[in-house]
Amino acid sequence: MEHRIIKEDNLFLFSSHSGDISQEHAQGYGLFTKDTRFLSEYRISTTDVPFYLLHSAADQNYKGKLIYTNREVRHGDAHILRADSVLWTRQRWIYQDVFYETIEFDNRGVEHAEFEMHVDLAADFLDMFAVRGYEHGNRGEMRQPDIQPREVTFRYTGSDQVKRATKIVFDQAPVQSKIVDEDRMVVRSVFHVRLPAGQTCVFRIAIQPEIEDGSVKQAIAPKTDQEALAELESSYETWRNSCVQVESDNEQFDEWIHRSIQDIRVLLTDLGHGWFPVAGTPIYAVPFGRDSIIAAIQTLIMNPSIARSTLLTLADYPGTKIDPWRDEQPGKILHEIRYGELANTNTIPHTPYYGTIDATPLFLVLLAEYVEWTGDQSIVTQLLPQVEGAINWIFQYGDRDQDFYVEYYQESSKGIANQGWKDSGDSVRHADGRFAEAPIALIEVQGYVYDAFQKLAVLFEHMGRIEQARKLSQFAQQLRQKFQQDFWCDSLDFPPVALDKEKQPVGTVTSNPGHALWSGIYREEQAKRVAEVLTGPLMFSGYGIRTMASSEVPYNPASYHNGSVWPHDNSLIALGMKKYGLHAQANTVIEGLFRAAKSFEYRRLPELFCGFDFEQGDPVPYPVACSPQAWAAGTAPVLLQTMLGLFPSCLQRKIYLNPQLIKGVNNLRIRNLRIHNGTLAINVERSTADGAVKCVVLENTTGLDVVLMNGCIHR
Structure with missing residues (x-):
């Protein structure tokens, strides 16, 4: 560097x-x-x-x-x-x-x-x-x-x-x-x-x-x-000891995981509720909604205390009023806070700024995931006003035209035009290169809403909030049925990136539909097709899934969002593939990112890198990528979770495991895996004779039963 x-x-x-x-x-x-x-x-x-x-x-x-x-x-x-x-x-x-x-x-x-x-x-x-x-x-x-x-x-x-x-x-x-x-x-x-x-x-x-x-x-x-x-x-040593311990027979793989643990620690900031991940250095060393939430989800396997601090910190700043200057509405989760002279003089709207369409449903996903990992239901009671505010925002402001889909529209004169994770001005494009016009319903956001409501319905039912659980579950199922029809392009045999203001599909092949794998909103045959395309030659560079297929008119391997490779994007897609039981495709993605990490300084995956083909040489750095960056650092731990097929459910009092090791890793030992009220230690080994993977529980003080699975989590 x-x-x-x-x-x-x-x-x-x-x-x-x-x-x-x-x-x-x-x-x-x-x-x-x-x-x-x-x-x-x-x-x-x-x-x-x-x-x-x-x-x-x-x-x-x-x-x-x-x-x-x-x-x-x-x-x-x-x-x-x-x-x-x-x-x-x-x-x-x-x-x-x-x-x-x-x-x-x-x-x-x-x-x-x-x-x-x-x-x-x-x-x-x-x-x-x-x-x-x-x-x-x-x-x-x-x-x-x-x-x-x-x-x-x-x-x-x-x-x-x-x-x-x-x-x-x-x-x-x-x-x-x-x-x-x-x-x-x-x-x-x-x-x-x-x-x-x-x-x-x-x-x-x-x-x-x-x-x-x-x-x-x-x-x-x-x-x-x-x-x-x-x-x-000493503080760094304490941090490392509080995190999951990983040891394999592949030194470079171990270095990759340990680098992530180190990088996450340096990006943590205490804003009053414990360690909270800022988005990244040098430009975004401030609280973010989407970025911090995704990093907290990715690092549940590393250290679930990050998720708790993230929830409590973001809960301090819910939208309270309709303010077009800040793209704010009641109940909305923030996008970004700034503290400098320009923010203090209201030259920029970041005090905080709320122009993000996905942070609010992702906040609810993180809450439900955190409870499943820790069993800490007290936080739901503590944050119930913010949770209900977020739900109401989805129904009232997120879905402005009441068509079941959450859409964005920029109101602030100094706000962000595209308000999903691909937030550059040219990131949502029709196949002929035209920019999609807002209001825009992004495909991944509908998945986030479905996932949030499904998970909250289970959680609320467990807490005795039966009517609220029924309402959320019913909406989620209706959304899923409508989504499976509207978010599919027959001409592509693949989902569009979004629906535009005319409810027409934005029919470019992008990585966004992969996030809906993570959310579980597809039918099984749809999920298989999405995974097939994402790991095919037009989307997969050999180092990772591109943000846009190389066959598309707007494609550029050196573009910020129209052909580059984003590690965090890949990590959520791989986790979704695992949930659908698509183990080979998930391992393809993990192996590509691991291959890329070995080429970067300190085994550190940057925020993004260019989408040139593997055959052209080492991955090409993107010139202004943040590094270290939170959700890039969170990529390795969530891919470790994907390899293990690890899905805890404290509400069911079970820990689901379905391990599949990637090439080059034949033995993997995990210790100090913090779940519920204790820790889990396991050893995963691939047989040299027949290639079968065996998992042995070395220690379990969690109070939960370990269930070894075959098949998929999404049912």
Whole structure:
């Protein structure tokens, strides 16, 4: 990757591969929190002795490491300093809203080394939307930097009247600090480095954003850097121990799962109810509805506490009124929250913004799934007002024309036109390339509604809410019957992506119908046909299912939504295939994504990648894909669930298992699988003699019965 990201809670650093931040870079590098860039320049350089980069890593997410060494220094014919004599190491991490960096020079040579180190600093306090070029509003007042012997502070009063500051503290005083660029208010702090042969010297820097409203509370440098690092590493160890433990006979597969566990942790933020997954770095490190919900569903097998925190967090922000500016209606689940200057001044509607058609039914799906995994019915009682509000929104506002289908229509002038997960402006296209006109009923959303109502009906009946259960179940069955007729193109022998405003099918072959496999809304023969097409040559690249078939007019393998491969999209489709008993097709998808993951740095699947064929070489990265990204990180665990055929039902007091191992994995041991009131440990092994898969329960403290299945979950 050309960049490096480290993050902890609400603070993250987005830098170049070499570790620096510069306003000269168009990528939008910086130190960010609360949708504001608190550091726009952070470059460390040397005079007299030139260095070059040897190593750059941020694989642990919460800390990074950079190693440089020097080039030869000569004066005429005389050696001043031999090449590779001095090692320069930069280690950095984030803890409790403070960014720490330790800079160490180690002279391994025989000559004395002496040079200056320059630390260039600036803070422009730009809103994230302005950094990315999406939106610009009125600017506030930037003050002159406050330069003290061991501190530099940048201050800004925004047009929202919020005072923001960035404080930089050095552990030793520089020789001097002064402004070297008046226009950009760049401060250069100069340190003199004297390094005899065999000696080392260390500099330490702590940088903290400050906001006057108290949302960033910790005092600067509350601990020594090593104390902070030790506590940070301890918190990661605690996290790993709380998650499912996976060990197989394929080291690369294990690395893939462990990478997901690590990446999910770095994307978690506590907004008052425990760890909640933000959508992704660097652009979307904020609460999302759809993205966070899907990530929570994907990670139920990893750690179900994420789902609980996600439900409680989103329940704090239900729509309460009709507000076209924010695409808000009562009971609707939010799409996105922003916290910066542009949101505070109402320049953008993200306070929060509600322009998503799928977050509301998915919220209900997550609730029901969480109860099936944990048996925690108390959360249903706790969130009953929000649950009933979401149900009412589906009936009253989601289905505006009362035709059983939930549709979207953009009302906000600065909102999103396409409000499903494929939310780019060109993502819903007719076969001739025309854009579909709203109101648009997406195929996957009808599946989400069906699934939500089916699951809630079972849950409500179990809780004694019989009439409510009957109403939801009846609607779900009517929706299913109508869907199976309207959402099928005979000319394609495949479902359309949507119905347009005239109720005409948008007849392009896309991946969207695969989500309806997950929801279970198809007849069995329809499901088989959908799976056949999705794993066929026009849709399956060898690395995953494309968002659009290569035969379609709008297809472009480098398009955001019209030919690329999205791991999360594939993961839900594969889970749906498994539910229909289509094991071979599900394994085809898993094997493709695993093949792709092995080609990316750290075995990390990005948000998306281009949809070029496998035969053309390694997967081609999409240039601005978020990485790490929540539902991409959630892909590996939900595919693990798919391999296991694992479907807990605390309401039935059973755990259903139907394992099928992918190629290259012949033994798989799972421990600390948290279900109901305990944990489950199993071993799955493929026989070398006949290829049969055997599953052995090693431990079961859940209080539920384990049922080994043949066939499908959807009945």
